[in-house]
Amino acid sequence: MMLLAFILQAIRIAxxxxxxxxxxxxxxxxxxxxxxxxxxxxxxxxxxxxxxxYGNSPWAGLLGALVAGTLITSLLAIATIRFRANQVVVGVAINLLVAASTRYFLRLVFDSSSNSPRVPGFGGEGVSNVMLSSFMNPVVWIGLAALPALGWLLYRTPFGLRARAVGEKPEAAATLGVAVNPMRLKGLYLAGALASLGGAYLALDQHQFTDGMTAGRGFIALAAVIFGRWEPVRVAVACLLFAGAETLQIQLQGAQLVPSQFVEMIPYVLTIIALAGVVGRSVAPAALGKSE
Structure with missing residues (x-):
């Protein structure tokens, strides 16, 4: 029973x-x-x-997340694809911009510097078991299906073939008639939608927005991408591994067997160890970070 509870909590966190x-x-x-x-x-x-x-519905919340993600993705696309800015600098700037702007709008809209009022989330209110109630959230099932579906899209469809081509050999793709920048734009908007749904899950699961509530999850997800060598199935396994480490951290904190400061380090130490063992041997897409 304890093992089942651990697995359910790890999936929820993942x-x-x-x-x-x-x-x-x-x-x-x-x-x-x-x-x-x-x-x-x-x-x-x-x-x-x-x-x-404002929509008094979690479905309106998902729509709001996609709109917000589209706006930020548009800024990213304009800077990196249209003006060919350094992608590392743009990524850091986007993170700083969103952290500051959400804090500003949190105070402007909700008159709070820390969190929003309680908002509607998805079902499960009538279920006594908190873990099981989380699985009534459709975003959980979208999350579990996201990487397998992406693997199918990348390796079983013409869209995926073109996407991989512009990420590996954009010059060769262009000679075959693939429009490189429009293809990158499509991939970027899909990426933005998926990432924004990840943030939406946090807000709707906790029934509120809290300042800085992602708490580095985006960076751990990026570590999982590198650890999984850009292969969707491997990346999914890496995500579950990091989620398992976070679940262990939570349970050890509850048991109070070790000082909390050491327990809080577990997911991040695991991330560093995992990357230290794989980065030298992993091969990124050849055109990653390069403008056409």
Whole structure:
């Protein structure tokens, strides 16, 4: 029973990682560095809280998340694809911009510097078991299906073939009639939608937006992308591994067997160890970070 509870909690925690990492895989497969995942998730979380609050429906919250994610993705696309700015600098700027702007609009809209009022979330209120109630949230199932579906899209469809081509050999793709920048734009908007849904899950699951609530999950999702070597199935396994570490952290904190400061380090230490063992041997898409 304890093992089952651990697995259910790990899956629940893995959902935002899975969605953000799916966005990261898509973005980097078309050649755009996914350093802005944290900002996309945070904007999605705020958009979800705003949409759910004013629309009085979690479905309005999802729509708000997608709108917010689209706006931030548009900024990213204009800077990296239209003006060919350095993608690392743009990613860092997006993260800083979203962190500051959500804090500003939180105070402007909700007159609070820390969190929004309670907003409607998806079902499960009548279910006594909190873990099982989470699985009544459709975003959980979208998260679980995101990376397998992305794997099918990348390796079984013409769209996926073109996406991988512009991320590996854009010059060769262009000679075969593939429009590189429009293809990258499509991949980037899909990535933004997935990452913003990851943020929406956090806000709707907790029934509110909290300042900085993504708490580095976008960076851990990016680590999972690298650890999984840009292959959707491997990335999904990496996300579950990191979610398992976070679940262990929560349970150890409850047991109070070790000082809390050491327990809080577990997910991040695991991330560093995982990347230290794989980065030298992993091969990123050849055109990653390069303008056409």
């Amino acid at each position: 959902v935002p990682y899975l969605l953000a990492a799916a966005g990261g895989v898509m973005s980097e497969r078309v050649g755009v560095i996914a350093l802005g995942l944290e900002g996309l998730m945070l904007s999605g979380a705020f958009g979800a809280a705003l949409g759910s609050y």
